[in-house]
Amino acid sequence: MQILIIEDDKRISDFLIKGLEEHNHLVTLCKSAEDVLSNYLFIAWDLIICDIMLGEVDGIQLVQTMRFKKIYAPILMLSALNTVQDKVAALDSGADDYIIKPFHFDELLSRIKALTRRNYYQNQETPANILVFDELKIDQSQHQVYVYEESVELSPREYKLLNYLVENTDKTVTRIQILNAVWGITFDNHTNVVDVYISYLRNKIEKKSKYIVTIKGVGYMFKTR
Structure with a gap:
């Protein structure tokens, strides 16, 4: 504990x-x-x-x-x-x-x-669709994200990216996997859109704790303590 x-x-x-x-x-x-x-x-x-x-x-x-x-x-x-x-x-x-x-x-x-x-x-009465990671809270039923109990405004694409990372908590996901899950792209078209949106997310949700880890040469991981 x-x-x-x-x-x-x-x-x-x-x-x-x-x-x-x-x-x-x-x-x-x-x-x-x-x-x-x-x-x-x-x-x-x-x-x-x-x-x-x-x-x-x-x-x-x-x-x-x-x-x-x-x-x-x-x-x-x-x-x-x-x-x-x-x-x-x-x-x-x-x-x-x-x-x-x-x-x-x-x-x-x-x-x-x-x-x-x-x-x-x-x-046991707490809804399973509310996830809490330190100061970060994700209400999956309302598609709302909070940091220190203050609402964080994410675009639909940013929210979808965060949700995909959270679904794979403590697992490395490649850029291709992210492109497929979030943008529906099944091949590497040499775009840096994943890295750009990861940067957007970090700026919005990482105030004190760091959640999104870069796995060099591979992709990213949403990591819990």
Whole structure:
């Protein structure tokens, strides 16, 4: 799983990262709400672990902002505050669970499993024609593409090219294959139209992450992390 940890206490963050990586999770650490909002908001996280006491923008405010921006990943709050009012405030802000410091790592793992299991069953209701790759989202039913939740205007040909690349995710497709699938051309007529449209796509969808890889002398690949 891709897990985002938002924690400014190095002792706790080191403890979390070490334990989660030992269980084969991919972990990214942010030390402030500002860093999350600027750089990591629209990545498709499987889980977010967030401390409440963060600084100028606390964890409660950050969770409210994430939910307002339609970030639906499960969120587990960490806090040394243990009153009923503290827990209610965290859960009302949009968090899914709340664990009090100090805690045993086994308990944290158990809560993570429960949250991700719950999220898995909820996601069975998500339409299969909506694809998410980090900050890139493709709604195949509406032929709409979004980057950081902002609509990206693609021409019909650009959309068809993107869709073909996505259908062959992590596979190399040759220029001839692309010409055949997108333009209906079954032979190499020495046109550079594929390279031109690949450039158009990159300029529109690759803001931070790079998706389209050039396979030198062969063609292209839509690559996921």
